[in-house]
Amino acid sequence: MTEQPTSFERPQAGTDPADPRGALLRAPGPQRPAPGAAGLPQAQAQAQARGAGETPPGAPAAAVSDGTGPEHSQPAAAESMGAPPARAKPGVGEHRPRPASAPDAIPAQPPGLEQERRSGQGLPPGRPTPMRRDGDRLRFVGAATRRIARGIDLDEIVMGLCRATVPTFSDAILVYLRDPLPVGDERPTGPVVLRLRRTDRIPEERDTEGGFLPVFQPEPSELSALTAELCEVRPGGALNEVLRGVRPVFADAPAARAALPELLGEDGESLVPGGQRAILAPLRGRRRVIGAAVFLRGPERVAFEADDLLVAAQLATHSALGIDKAVLYGREAYIADELQRTMLPETLPQPTGVRLASRYLPAAETARVGGDWYDAIPLPGSRVALVVGDVMGHSMTSAAIMGQLRTTAQTLAGLDLPPQEVLHHLDEQAQRLGTDRMATCLYAVYDPVSHRITIANAGHPPPVLLHLGGRAEVLRVPAGAPIGVGGVDFEAVELDAPAGATLLLYTDGLVESRLRDVWTGIEQLREKLAATAQLTGPDHPPPLEALCDEVLDMLGPGDRDDDIALLAARFDGIAPSDVAYWYLEPEDAAPGRARRLARRALARWGLEELTDSVELLVSEVVTNAVRYATRPVTLRLLRTDVLRCEVGDDVPQLPRLRQARATDEGGRGLYLVNRMARRWGATRLSTGKVVWFELNRI
Structure with missing residues (x-):
């Protein structure tokens, strides 16, 4: 389908604009002239018609309200305005008064004309005649397009089109859209396929009770069953030619008679009434046709007129442009979701x-990306770094800065820097990103062996510690200045982290809103944690995932003004009996001593089946360490669900795995470790490095 102009010229069908039959009429059959009116001039005939209580031809009634919204509300009575009777055609420079109705109201039929239709009595003298048909159409198009424009996503826009047109403009509607819908400037490939997106019709129970005339009987589900769900637009076919023409056409036009069977299928052709009671309108977006709409009227209703093609064109144009915007918005939302997902x-x-658990909630559906983040980074010595931060703002820029700061924090954590040093470097990085790049951050390092935690804070809300007995306390951590201020020293504190306790790190979106300040929210959070812990008893901490859900439940309706990032850590620790630690002097006898110490520890733990493997790997790693070390080498064994061995020295250079040649006398130690260990690695420290490996317990 090629591009075509989207302008629409008024059709010259010779239709009398004063004809009372129109798309928006709900009057009885054609008006008969009053006795004696035949052969008189038009103005005189209208005067006689008014005297006889009939509606003059130049003043058609408005559409009947469907009662579904402000667009279909009934206007106020015309007599309250005190307006004089309307002329058939206003003179040049005269102002046609607008009925006292809502600005977005779709014009409705005046009560007097409805009474005339039901009782057969004419309007009493002195009352204003109904609105002209052209003005009704303009007001209907304005209200309908406003309703369509209110939609944000695709379904809302298509529903707005259906609700705005049924029953005011048509008795039923079918909306077809391309599958898949093209996005922006991308050029679709493959055949053009239209999918039936939505159908709508007048409910049967409202056909007579609400003043609607009976229409054909299929329900919306039956409409879908009688029509083809998918339609392939064949190049050069009749449907393709109609869609290329852009302008709506009546169903009885030669092009439409050939195109509708292709669109609706063989069974769907029976839905189209005879005459000008169906309109096929292409839906053209900014660059291409993206679908089609079929407007249908029942046989008992007045047929469409030539002016109704202009109405259908306006509805189709506004709907197509709205669908284009919805598709672009959906793509942007998808990109935002993917960006946020990759940042966390x-x-x-x-x-x-x-044990760890986390939650993340964006501020709203319309702001899917933000600057909140959390992270958990394993450190040497079975330690773990817990990080939570909040970049100011809720935009793509905030999310991008958050990603850079998170990457910087991971890099600094890999260097095993103290928490206060990590915040100091983050502050410098934020200043390099820009003068207005501000963020808050809390960085904590937990050591399961010593059962201690070291915390440094940069303007972030303090963490809450839930003890095993159910007592919750807000930890006293120096607040510090936000990241990006510059020239500020950060202070770290070391606190006890008893086994069974739970540390909760969060962003201010959890505790601050328009309804409460930060400290009120923190106190409510503390009370919520304590109340939740009471449910499981003093000896059993609440499940971690359920605890996170309970914390989020404290947010009431309208209580979310910011993103929420939540990180919960349950401290299990490592018992002292499961840890063995030694210092080895950097001498030739160190590998042999390391094998003997490891053999005794394994015998004490009942892991004799691992003795041979552990002795071999410990000997290789310790040998590499003492070869270059100038200070004592450390050896530590940890018994958890696996057996972990750590060897530390004061040389910062990390070992790397290489393939030894057949004539080399060494270089096979790490090869053995890589083949026999479950996992292994090396981490650089501020004082040197640590090489570690893990073995599965048999």
Whole structure:
């Protein structure tokens, strides 16, 4: 389908604009002239008609309200305005008064004319005649397009088109859209396929009670059953030619008679009444045709007129442009969701001695991206870094800055820097990004062996610690200045982290809103945690995932003004009996001593089946360490669900795996570790490095 102009010229069908039959009429059959009116001039005939209580031809009635919204509301009585009787054609420069109705109201039939239709009595003398048909059409198009424009997504716009046209303009409607819908400037490939998106009709129970005339009987579901769900537009076919023509056409036009069977299918052709009671309107977006709409009227209703093609064209144009915007908005929302998803961890790690759970909620559906983030980063020595931060703002820029700060925090955590040093470097990075790049951040490091946690804060809300007995306390952590201020020293505090306790890190969206300040929200959070812990008893902490859900339940309706990031950590710790730690002098006898110490620890833990593997791998790793170390080498064994061995030295250079040649006397130690260990790795520290490996317990 090629591009065609979207302007519509008024059809010259020779239709009398004063004819009382129109798309928006709900009057009885054609008006008969009053006795003696034949052969008189038009103005005199109208005067006699008014004297006889009949409606003059130049003043058609408006559409009957369907009562579904402000567009279909009934206007106020015309006599309250005190307006004089309307002329058939206003003179030049005269102002036609507008009825006292809502601005968005679709014109409705005046009560007097409805009474005339039901009782057969004419309008009493002195009352204004009904509105002209052209003015009714303009007001209907204005109200209908406003209703269509209110939609944001695709379904809302299509529903707005259906609700605005049925029953005011048509008795039923079928809307077809391209599948898939093209987005923006992308050029679709493959054949053009139209899918039936929605159907609508007048409910049967309202056909007579609400003043509607009976129409044909199929229900919306039956309309879908009688028509083809998919239609392939064949190049050069009749449907393709109608869609290329852009302008709506009557169903009895030669082009439409050939196109409708292709669109509706063989069974759907029976839905189209005879005569000008169906309109096929292409839906053209900014660059291409994206679908079609079929407007239908029942046989008992007045047929469409030539002016109704202009109405259908306006409805189709506004709907197509709205659908274009909805598709673009949906693509932007998808991009925003993907951006936010990539900025946050897909899954949390499972470090030894701590269990983790998280939640993230955007501020609203219309603001899917924000600057809140959380992270959990494994550190050497079975430790874990817990991070939560909040970049000011709710835009793509905030999300991009958040991603850069999160990446920087992960890099700094890999260097095993103290928490206050990590915040200091984050502050410098934020200043390099711009002068107005502000963020808050809380960085904590948990050590399951010592059962201690070190926390540094940069203007972030303080964490809450829920003890095993059900007591919840707000930790006293120096607030500090936000990241990006510059020239500020950050302070770290070290606190106890007893086994069974739960630490809750969060952003201010959880505790602050228009209804409460930050400290009121923090106190409510503390009380909520304490109340939840009471449900499971003093010896059993609440399940971590359920606890996160309970925390989010404290948010009431209208209580979310900001993004929410939540990170919960349950401290299990590692018992002292499951830890073995030694210092080894950097001498040739160190590998042999390391094998003996590891053998004794495994015997004490009942893991003799791992003795051979552990002795071999410990000997290789310790040998590499003492070869270059100048200070004592550390050896630590940890017994959890796996057996973990860590060897530390003061050399910062990390070992790398390489393939030894057949003539080399060394270089096979890490190859053995890589083949036999479940996992292994090396981490650089501020004082050197740590090489570790894990073995499965048999």
